[in-house]
Amino acid sequence: MVSDNFKDIRKPAIFSIQHFCLHDGPGVRSMVFFKGCPLRCSWCQNPESWRTSPEVAFKAHLCIDCKTCVDICPQQAISAPGNRDVQKCDGCFLCVENCPSGAMVCFGKNYTSDDVLEELHPEFPYMKNTGGGVTFSGGEPTLFPEFVGQLSTRLHEQGIHTTLETCGYFDSDTDKAFLFDMDLVLFDIKLFDEAAHRRFCGKSNNEIKKNLTRFSACSSAGSGPPVWPRLPLIPTVTDTYENLTGWAQFLDSIGIQYLTLVPYHNLGASKREWLNLPPAPEFIAMTDERLEDAVKLLEQHGISCFAPGEEDWARADFNTKRNPG
């Protein structure tokens, strides 16, 4: 029912390459979003990042009901626009290619590292002049260690700074040597309590804590890149007293005294609709007061808080040779 390509680790699916990103590492960056994620955080804003394979989505508000998709499908899997039988669909994406209005879209396209480099290449001068680079994000880029490692090496050859944004859920003992070759790791943390993490994110956080500890140790020892934690602030979920103090103490214990707070916005809602997924649970909106309270609490525990894009990277001994800015 889906493209075979996704199994080819040399050509993972990437659902977006975005340029001029200012909030995921220093300078002007291009983001490479990999498809596939081991976690299922209930507030996730990028549901298209969950599965590793390319997938079809339908933006009903753009559809002009021209029925091109119905006529063109070789499997007759589409009975009416927006009504696609996923069992019959073999992932040829002809419907997407031929949809004039852009209502049918495909999230994810299989890329070789040559393809990715070709798309990033024109941006290199912009990255270099702003002290920026490339950020691998997702989804979870560590699902494709070989690919990301190779890409990172090739970018380094061109003098480009690389950053990895990870959910931290991976087995760092096997085949993850490339991680230590990055110039910066943005490490997402969510819930401190293990049971709560399981409940909201679908997996235990033991591995995540272990990896963060290990990264921090390598970083201080000079054998790994600087690590910078980021915490999405979900009202009543991750901004609770217990959660914040839990993380604050943990971070402090492993020698990290800085943290980026990413306030929650309910923007992924329409994407879930396009993917025909059940709606995300509603969380109350983040307010300035809550944000201030969280910052205050964390700073009481000696953790400096930053907004995305406003980090003081020097705090993480950010002095790599590849960053000219």
Added chain:
Amino acid sequence: MNPSLAQAVAKQQGKIESSKQFSSLTTPTARITAIREELLTTRYSICLERPLLMEEFKKTPDGRRAKSDHPLVRRAKTIAYILSHRSPKIYENELIIGNMTSKRVAANYYPEGGSINILEDLFRLEKRQIPIYLSAREKIQLAGIGIKTGLTSVGGKTLLRPGRISHFLDFFTAKRYFITEEAGIAHQVGNYRDMVHHGLVRSDLMAKKCLDTQTLEDGTPLSSDQEAFFKSVCITIAGIRQMAENLAHAAEAKASESGITEARRKEILRSAAACRHVPYYPARTFAEGLQACWLVHVALICEDFEQGMSFGRLDQILYPLYCREIETGQLTRQKAAEIMAGFQLKTCETMPLYSERIDQYFSGNAVAQGITVGGTDADGNDVTNELSGLILDAFAQIRTREPALHVRVHENTPSWFLEKAVEVLQLGCGKPSFFGDPAVVAALESAGMSTEHARDYAVIGCVEMASQGRTYNSSDACLFNLPICLELALNEGRRFMGWNPARRRFGAATPPVAQMTSFDDVVAAFRAQVKDAVDEMVKVISWLEKTYRTTRPTLINSIVTQGCLDKGKDVTWGGGLYDLTSIQTAGLADAGDSLYAIKRLVFDEQRMSLSQLANILKNNFAGHETLRLELVNKFPHFGNGIKEVDAMTQRAADVYSDVVRSHKNTRGGRYVPGIYSMTCHIGFGRKTGALPSGRLAGARLSNGLSPVDGLDRCGPTAVLRSAASLDSHKWANCYALNMKFDKKIVSGQTGKKALSGIFRTYFDQGGMQVQVNVLDADMLREARRDPSAHPGLVVRVAGYCAYFKDLQPSVQDEIIERTAHGIG
């Protein structure tokens, strides 16, 4: 430069390192706040003093005699009369004095130009989008002036003649072009260096000597025209001196009034002394330098009209005076910033006079009195100085619609300066705009300028450029509609829509589409249509140029333009060292995207015949919405860093540029192309049929060099890459590349580093110009109401950026809230 000034500059340069950051200079003093408040709360009006003085002059004995004078002398006497009889006003708090009109904030009325169009709005002046307030008596006066002088404008005199009426009517139904030169030529960066450091006295003495010896400087005997020219120069200079004298007198009277503090009295008397000295004699202080610039500026605007009258590189011109006074301690940086802010505020005293109909072509109430900062000397060395930064700081104090600020960028532009410029941008006034020296210099060289002169360029008005003080550049002669030429090419010279389009041929008689068998045939027909339109336009401009010579020569402009006094010729007669006429086009990206679509759809993929496509366009895609959406959504468009379609944009631009450049004006100067559109892309768009790019009939065209709204889908760096990839060396009148950012994206240290870095890269890659609009809450609200208003608008949501139109309404509201309160 005199030796003592040169010494002061040398001493000061050693100290610049320590004085790059003056954050305190961006805080307005009480004086600046008060003047600004007064200007912003004053209602707009129209000043009728100038036309009334013109009428008055005609009735004086001198005026009656002037009828038999040489046209230059007649004009000089008229202008001198206006200058020496206008009422001087001394406003509160000002350090630089000299009123632009008889009212605090008003538009001048120019009977010789296009001001008459305001009569269209006479009965609803207060109800306009930009309201204008006049007393009932003034309205009657205005109507009287309009009726009396309506036929005497340059446009009227030139075109209300047998065989030319249809061209006159073109002003009301502009489709292929809009000839702005009819309103006046203006658009000048005069030789303010000469005005500040040598004064008018130099020109005055030179003219008198030529009259005495009856020869030019080089010994050539004077013709009667040349004799008239030099006489006129002397008359005009006397007029300017009298205007300054009247101001000085009024200032002294003000100083003697009771209730004025001693400190203020001294200030006013200092201003009076300055006006007795400059602009006739060289300025002795920084303040006098600015006072000289201001008085010459007022005189230039009184003479021609206000549009694009610019000051040039004030950071270079005033630097020696500034250094000397800082050195001796007579001036502090704080005081210099205050004087500079007050000077800049004076540019808010004027505005253009457009009826609402005209306003759709030139919306925004902008005069664009440009100040250019940064850049290089004639040898290419960086000359960014402390004053370059101080001029930006001064603007940060006032944040007003005028003046226009322009920053020159080259490889050695210091980072502190570029970052300071971005900080000013972050204030959200859309200023400054940025210019890439290498691309600009190459383009000016292609227009015939020496490298040294090209490197001394300054920006005229919004984007046009000239070697300052050396160029007579009718830089806004005409706006051109390039896409309509493609429409005409696909329909044998007829429009797709409009009144009885089938019968009336509008452009060249190009072959029917059925006979076009290759893409080159289409381009050839397009070229023929562009040529036909440009030929027609040049014909009309040539008529206007002849009228200018006899009825509206501009002697003050000639005094501030090198070459005129050497040749004994007015600028309108071809006196300028460099003489250009500049045409600018709207809709370049529409034209390029459309050529690409035709090639791919009809010739490469052969999905339909050209006739079929033309028929679909004639019917405005009726019944072919699927095709239209495919063209919009699935075909590549300019501005995304895609070579194939960017190359088509280049091709469309080359057709246009080559045709424009093949012409000469009646002064012997060259025609040069530019790519910007004011807001003509809206007015022209209404008259343009459906285009192969998927654009519907009547929709607005792309703006200047910017991509079609909403079709730049790969972010700002991709837009910059596409723009920088184009060969711009033929575009000697520059281009405008507009970008819009959400305030939140470009704020703070991160935004400053990012924007200054991407601009530097863009200019390294050959970019010529970029201007940024930082959107405020009102604009976001407009985008919320009407998604087509700002379709390409990127906003920052939480930690990332998104297209505003793609956000859910609730999120849009939240972002509007956030922007309105400056939080998030």
